[in-house]
Structures are given as structure tokens and as C-alpha cells.
Amino acid sequence: MTTFRYRAKDKSGQTLDGTMVGDDRHSVAARLQEMGYFVLELAEVRESRTSLNPVASFLRWTVNPVFAGVSTHHLALFYRQLATMVKSGMTLTHAMSALRVQGTCRRLRKIAGEAVEYMQSGGTLSEAFARYPWVFPELHISLIRAAEMGGTLDSTLQRIADYLEREVRIRQKLRMSTLYPKIVLLAVILIPRFPILIFDGFDAYAHSTIHTVAPMLLWLLGLWIVFRLLSQISVFRQILDSVKLCVPKLGSMVKMLALSRYYRALAAMYSAGAPLSQSLIHAANASGNTFLAGRLRRAAPPVEKGTRLSDALAATRVLPRMALDMISTGEQTGNMDEMLDRVAEYTENEAEVAVFQSTLVLGVLLLLAVAAYVGTFVVQYYVGMYSNVMNH
DSSP: OEEEEEEEEOTTSOEEEEEEEESSHHHHHHHHHHTTOEEEEEEEOOTTOOTTOHHHHHIIIIIHHHHSOOOHHHHHHHHHHHHHHHHTTOOHHHHHHHHHHHOSOHHHHHHHHHHHHHHHTTOOHHHHHHTOTTTSOHHHHHHHHHHHHHTOHHHHHHHHHHHHHHHHHHHHHHHHHTHHHHHHHHHHHHGGGHHHHHHHOHHHHHHHHHHHHHHHHHHHHHHHHHHHHHTTSHHHHHHHHHHHHHSTTHHHHHHHHHHHHHHHHHHHHHHHTOOHHHHHHHHHHTTSOHHHHHHHGGGHHHHHTTOOHHHHHHHHTOSOHHHHHHHHHHHHHTOHHHHHHHHHHHHHHHHHHHHHHHHHHHHHHHHHHHHHHHHHHHHHHHHHHHHHHHHO
16 A cells, blocks of 8 residues: 545535545545545655655745746647647657657657656656646646547647647737837837937946836836746735726726636636536636636536536626626537637637727827826926026
């Protein structure tokens, strides 16, 4: 008998840690599933393992999520390559070995190599990925685990790649929409010191600008690091996400983007054949908004008791009526995943229009603010010149 350490979620979505003794990893996983737990991690406890090492725990749950993550673009490419190899008939170990050598991201190449060793010792792909929660979110682990049970790993990997590529496209559109306001903000920093460039030369201008901008950048970097560390605390995330939803205009955009992620994730889980109650929990977590996720997770217990999905979601009072009607239609026709994708596409388009309108107005307001800011320097210059003329 061997002791295994597990991390799992119960039916309410709460994360549990513990140990269990069993013959092998598969028997322990089966027992945990019979108890109603959704297994996130399962690893053998070895005598040499220092599971209570505070430094390792700190790195795992605070530093790694901030500094050891992987971009969505690289992760989407990783899944796309893995899905292509698996679909072509390669074994998982051979496919991961190939990614260890020819992957485009150094961190993912390292993870692929460690995953090969883990699978060769008897573990599964989902268990190997679950060891890196700062790279592979719970949604991906759940989809892969359901695919491993149902024998649809290649199509599920393709589905995850499609999901991530849509996320990349949405982020690119947001960056393009906010490009003009960013340029205007940069002008606020550079334009007021143009007189130094004209009268004293480039060296004086660069020296003055660096001494002004460098402390500002250091402060911003420090605030960003503190913010990312605080974001690992669930209470802070929930308060911040609830505040975002209360801001006029911004709140509606945040909600639409979060719900579009929720629809996409739920469609992917449903298509992979995962249990619907667990799909609702993980799709809620994938929305990216902790406050909305807490309300959306309330739909899981009623669905598990037999309530229709549309009725359970309506009780959360989060989804709009149009989305609920389309989900109800999907239940009746049996094409739930396709209907959820359509709802997600509609919501994404609405969010894109809202973001474009808001950034357009923001850009104009920022331009007027910069003009007023530069105007104060012009007025000060002429007032000073006039004062000098009058004094002489």
C-alpha cells in the first residue's frame, strides 16, 4: 500500500488537501471520485519529499503565478502542436518528447520534459499538467481528464487550442482599441519637455526625461508586483472584481467579457463529456471574475439534483434573458455546445463594440486633457516672457 497526497474540489467548489492510502494512483483517484470529489492533483508521497517546506510552498502559490507563467499565445501553440501530433497517431510520451525539443517556449519545453518522466512512471497527462497550476488552469486539467476517460483526447486538445486562440484574438483587439489612449498618455510624459529639446539639445532633454520617468516607472513596477501578489488572495480578487462591475461603462464591458469566457468554457466542457455540475464550476472559474464566478457556481448543486440548466442559471440572476433563452433552446434541440458558442460570439461582438466606443471617447478626453496640460506650459512661458519685458 502506498500513500498519496491529493488536492481536490468538493461539490461546492471548495479546494481540499489530504492524503489517502491505496494500491496505486488509479484506485485512489476512483475512490476520491466515488466520494464526490473532483481530483486536481494526485501524487505519491515519498520519504525524501519535503511537503511542508515553507519556501517551496511560497514559491508555488505566490511567486510562480506572477513570474513563471506562460503567455496565452505560447500555450495555444503548445496545445495545437500536441493535438496535431496525437491526432496523427503518435503516443503521448513521443509527442511530449518532441515538444521538449522543438517547442517555442523555454518554460513549456521544460514542463514537457518533466511531464514525459511523470507519464513514464505511470501518471496521466492531466496529473502531469496539474503539477503546474500557474501554467495550466483548472479548466484545462478538467477537460483533459474528461477526455482521457472518454478517449477523445485529440479533439479535446484541439478544442482547448481553439479556446485559447479566441482568447488571444480578443486580447489583441483590446490592445488595438486602447492603443490611441496609450499613445496620448505617452505624449503627456514627453511633450511638456520639448522646450528643453529645442533650446538645450537632445542630451539635456534625455537627461531630464530619464530623471523624471525612471522613478515613475519604478513605482509602477512596484505597484504591479504588489498587485499581482495580492491577486493571489481570493478575498482581494473578489473585492476588486466586484468594484470593477460597479464602475459605469467599465462594469458592463467586464461583465460581457467574463460571460463570453464562461460560455466558451462551458461549451468546451460540455463537448468533452465532463459532468455538467463540475463543468459549471470550472467554467465559472474560467470567467476571470471572482465575484461573478461565485454567483455562477450556485447553479451547480441544483443541476446535480436534476434541475434544468437554463432554470438553474436563471436563478443566479447573472445571465441575460437572451442567453437563457438560447441555452434553453440548446437543451431542447440537443446542440448545447453549439448554442453556447453562438451566445459567446454574440457577447464578444457586443463587448468589442462597447470597448471601441469607450476607448474612442477616452482618447478624445485624454487628448483634450493633454492639450490643456500643454496649454498651461505655453501660458506660463508667455507670462514669464511678458514679465521679463515689463521689468526691463
